[in-house]
Amino acid sequence: MTEDYTTHEYDVVIIGAGGAGLRAAIEATRQGASVAVICKSMLGKAHTVMAEGGAAAALANKDPRDSWETHFRDTMKGGKYLGDWRMAEIHAKESPDRIRELEQWGAIFDRTPEGLTNQRNFGGHTYPRLAHIGDATGLELIRTLQERGIHTGMEVFMEYTVRHLFKSDGRVSGCFAYNRVDGSLHVFKAKATVLATGGITRCWAVCSGSWEYTGEGHxxxxxxxxxxxxxxxxxxxxxxxxxxxxxxxxxxxxGVRGEGGMLTNSEGKRFMFDYVPEMYRDEFADTEAEAMEWVDSIVADETPTARRPPELLTRDVVAKAINSEREAGRASEHGGAYLNISWRPEEQVKKKLPGMYHQFKELAAVDITKEPMEVGPTAHYVMGGVKVDPITQESTIPGLYAAGEAATGLHGANRLGGNSLSDLITFGKRAGQYAAEAAEGIDVFGDIDDDELNRVIAETLAPLSREGGENPAKVVEDLRDMMQEKVGIIRQGHQLKEALDELESYREREASTSPGGTRIYNPGWHQALEIGAMIDISQMCALAALAREESRGGHTRLDFPTPEHSHWGKINSVITMGTSGEMELNHVTYPPIPDHLKQLLDADDLHEEE
Amino acid sequence: MSEDVTFRVFRGEPDEEGVPNGEMVDYTVEMDEGMVVLDVIHRIQAEHAPDMSCRWNCKAGKCGSCSAEVNGKSRLMCMTRMEDILEETPENTPVVVKPMQAFPLTKDLVTDVQWAYDLNKTIPPLKGPEEMDWKFDQVEADRVQEFRSCIECMLCVNTCHVMREHQLFDEFAGPRFFVRLANLEMHPMDEDNRLEMIKDDFGLGYCNITRCCTEVCPAGINITDNAIIPLKERVVTEYYDPIAMIAKKVGLRK
Structure with missing residues (x-):
């Protein structure tokens, strides 16, 4: 092998520069570690920038009844009790401090009349809980962390893609990356490595994710x-x-629904009243009059006494309701539902939802202050990810940590809106802290195996020397369509089996793509290299979905349409690579919830008698 | 209802001296309803040129990655609708897409904006309170929230003649960073003063208020009136106002 590569050495290498990665970097440098942040895009452009509604934290500025206990309960309930209660407890307790810390570093969230951080209502949160700046909270979060981070001494390797993690004596000892701009090759030796790589939703044809969301971190x-x-x-x-x-x-x-947006079907009916699940029936309005009373209190900046509108049910419930209305032939003109905020005064809509106003005006020629939007479900977030220790965020492989969307645990079967941004800063901080502490106890860098390195380099460069194969864009497009159809919002056993079979054929297609061009900023080459991860991620999703014979949160089976509490309601899927490279699926449980926390939950939901 | 559109796109890399070396290449693809310029670029990559370089991320005007010059104007490709572009493009002529011209070329539509990251590091960060007991009102927040909506697309820098024609990247911070400096100077919690740097190191005086930056800002920030002019006023008051200087001497002003 004659390819040149550059070797770098850092105490802590963080892969990903979104909210979790940057928060981890700030914490690790604070502990005195030398830190490299490796990111696929330029600094400040990561997926976090697209987050809109807000960051959930029980600051109780807007409603004094809020507390970490209620936030804990809402998170567990929204996750349909498959979340790790230990992470939900840490998150509910620590997120207020993480939010205040962001303000100390320069973030300017919207204010209450008393001059405190304002908080907005969101689905599944009992009280107004989301710190926000209009509908561009992600930008505020990433810019604040970026501006803090650049003065901490962290080194940022922008537009690099990590292709492989090395292990030495069972511990992760570094990674291999290539520079997307000039095609140069790099080995990063690390005493601890943090995955803050975000999600996987680019595997579906209709998604809210950018090109980065191809699941390489997973x-x-x-x-x-x-x-x-x-x-x-x-x-x-x-x-x-x-x-x-x-x-x-x-x-x-x-946030549109948090500000009073109403969902209607082609008949003009507010259909969400028909979809309130039993477990939420006591908490939601059952008449339009009561829902309106709640909205009136919100608009008037008063603490509501009425129950909230059913539009604010959790995301899994609302997405499936829109889907069901379409199946029943009551879809909006282009196959979704109408979402209307135009009944509120024009200035208020523009102040509270400036990004949405702009987005619909520019991209769809729709003025949301005057007419309804058309909306439908979009693949947005993966609750699943790397299994981590709830305290340290270390994975089951020593030396490898994960935080944010790349990790699993906090959100169970369904994430509440607003709990993602607070997840990033809460567990990003912890990952950075514990990774730096672990690195401090290690004197020498682990070895990088030469044969392994040569193999990875060869794999990385292979697409460039192939000729006459498919355009990688075509393979990705077909894969995304297949996943949308067979592993989408509503799943069936036979389709999941078909998906698993078809994925094998994508491996052959992946191996023969030929993007052409050189190593200099070549998107075709980059895309050719992403497909392998996308196939494995898609397989994980289909495999775990086929096994779970019930419907719960973000997993809905047409052939098993209801939740099954006695068995599936208590176990979580775990996927690992078997000794001969095949994908293995098991199911495990979290430790039992201690009584003092169990008392905070709704006893009826737990189905302990079953 | 679909029709074909022809794009004339810059393809090339810099030569050894860094001078762009390439050609304009025509690509014709089919267009669907509601497409933006970035969609057409993606279709060209998918059907004709997988190796054509172009940066993008969010495709919703939130990240500021896909800056380019479309028909000679600085714009975000993801927020520029083909409907509008076709209206301004004379019939039977291609839509012209080039990389930002003020920055060094990397390849095709991608430019090197490392300058921005280096400059940002030289700006002293927020110096805020140690105690977590602050309060400030929405009126105070409003003043800086406009600046904080900047997506760092660098279209303002690309358009500014101080940068574009005179290439004063070493002496002038450019509109993006005057927005950032205004954010810090007007921040309700900041206790630092950066006016000397703004005057000397960041070369605020070079700006002669032609408003080109404000016109191209996709975030709608009123860069000239709300960031640059107030900073100029502050510099004048601090360094050139005789009454303020006397007031300072006798202790009436800090």
Missing amino acids: ALAYWAGAEMGDMEFVQFHPTGMIWPPSVRGILVTE
């Missing part, structure tokens, strides 16, 4: 031998844009 962990949990649970956000075709999937913030 795949890296799996290839290194880590346990992957809950991969069947994919959140389809109920409100993505659906028209015109080129904008399909782009997110419409849940």
Whole structure:
């Protein structure tokens, strides 16, 4: 092998520069570690920038009844009790401090009349809980962390893609990456490595994710031998844009409904009243009059006494309701539902939802202050990911940590809106802290195996020397269509089996793509290299989905349409790579919830008698 | 209802001296309803040129990655509708797409914006309170929230003649960073003062308020009136206002 590569050495290498990665970097440098952040895009452009509605934290600024206990309860309930209660407890307790810390570093969230951080209502949160800045909270979060981070001494390797994790004596000892701009090759030796690589939703044709969401972080962990949990649970956000075709999937913030947006079908009916699940029946309005009373209190900045509108049910419920209305022939003009906020005064809509106003005006020629939007479900978030220790965020492979969307545990079967941004900063901080602490106890860098390195280099460069094969874009397009059809929002056993079979044929197609061109900024080459991870991630999702014979949160089976509490309601899927390279699926349980926390939950939901 | 569209796109790399070396290449693809310029670029990659370089991320005007010059104007490709582009393009002529011209070329539509990251590091960060007991009102937040909506697309820098024609990247911070500096100077929790740097190191005086930056800002920030002019006023008051200087001497002003 004669290919040149550059070797770098850092105490902590963080892969990903979104909210979790940057928060981890800030913490690790604070502990004195030398830190490299490796990211596929330029700094400040990561997926976090697209988050809209807000970051959930029980600050109790807007409603004094809120507390970490209620946030814990809402998170567990929204996750249909498959979440790791230990992470839900840490998250509910620590997120308020993480939010205040962001303000200390320069974030400017919207204010209450008393001059405190304002909080907005969101689906599944009992009280207004989301710190926000209009509908561009992700931008505020990433810019604040970026501006703090660049003064900490972290080194940022922008537009690099990590292809492989190395292990030495069972511990992750570094990674291999290539520079997307000039095609140069790099080995990063690390005493601890943090995966903050975000999600996988680019595997579906209609998604709210950017090109970055191809699941390479999930795949890296799996290839290194880590346990992957809950991969069947994919959140389809109920409100993505659906028209015109080129904008399909782009997110419409849940904040629209938090500000009083109403969902109607082609008959003009507010259909969400028909879809309130038993477990939420006591908490939601059952008449339009009561829902309106709640909205009036919100608009008037008063603490509501009425119950909230059913549009604010959790995302899994609302997405499936829109889907059911379409199946029943009551879809909006282009196959979704109408979402209307135009009944509120024009200035208020523009102040509270400036991004949505702009987005619909520019991309769909729709003025949301005057007419309804058309929306439908879009693949938005994966609850599943790397299994981690709830305290340290270390995976089942020593030296490898994961935080944010790349990790699993906090959100169970369904994530509440707003719990993602708070997840990033809460567990990003922990991952950075414990990775730096672990690195401090290690004197020498682990070895990098030469044969392994040469093999990875050869694999990385292979697409460039292939000729006459398919355009990688075509393979990716077909894969995404297949996943949309067979492993989408509503699943069936026979389709999941077909998906698993078909995925094998994609491996052959992947191996023969020929993008052409050189190593200099070549998107075709980059895409050719992403397909392998996408196939493995898709397989994990289909495999775990086929096994789970019930419907719960972000996993819905037409052939098993209801939740099954006695068995499936208590176990989580775990995928690992078997000794001969095949994908193995098992199911495990979290430790029992201690009584003092169990008392915070709704006893009827737990189905302990079964 | 679908029709064909022809794009004339710059393809090439810099030569050894960094001078762009390439050609304009025509590509014809079919167009669907509601497409934006970036959709057409993606279709060209998928059907004709997989190796054509182009940066993008969110495709919703939130990340500021897909900056380019379309028909000679600085714009985000993801927020530029083909409907509007075809209206301004004379019939039977291609739509012209080039990379940002003020920055060094990397390849095709991608430019090297490392300058921005280096400059940002030289700006002293927020100096805020140690105690977590602050309060400030929405009125105070409003003033800086406009600046914080910047997506760092660099279209303002690309358009500014101080950068584009005179290439004063070493002496002038450019509109993006005056927005950032205004954010810090007007931040309700900041206790630092960066006016000397703004005057000397960041070369605020070079700006002669032609408003080109404001016109191209996809986030709609009123860069000239709300960031640059107030900073100029602050510099004048601090360094050139005789009454303020006397007031400072006798202790009436800090």
